[in-house]
Amino acid sequence: MTITLTASDAAVKTAVFKCKEVNCSGCQKHITEAVNTLEGIKSVKVDLDTKLVTVVYDDSKTSPVSIKAAIEDAGYDTETVS
């Protein structure tokens, strides 16, 4: 089996953040919307149990620093996990 990475696939990365204050679907929606305002976001998953926000993004258009700032601007203290 051959795996071929295109240029755009190579730029897609995943970043994980911990937001301790996330506790309901309102927070989930709020963070998802805040992150989605950035360019190059492929997907946002907010897990209410683990309080982890997993963001798949295009590395050529945005960065973990920008994503973290967007979550913090939405009013949530955030730690970068990976």
Ligand SMILES: [Cu+2]
């Ligand atoms: Cu909430």
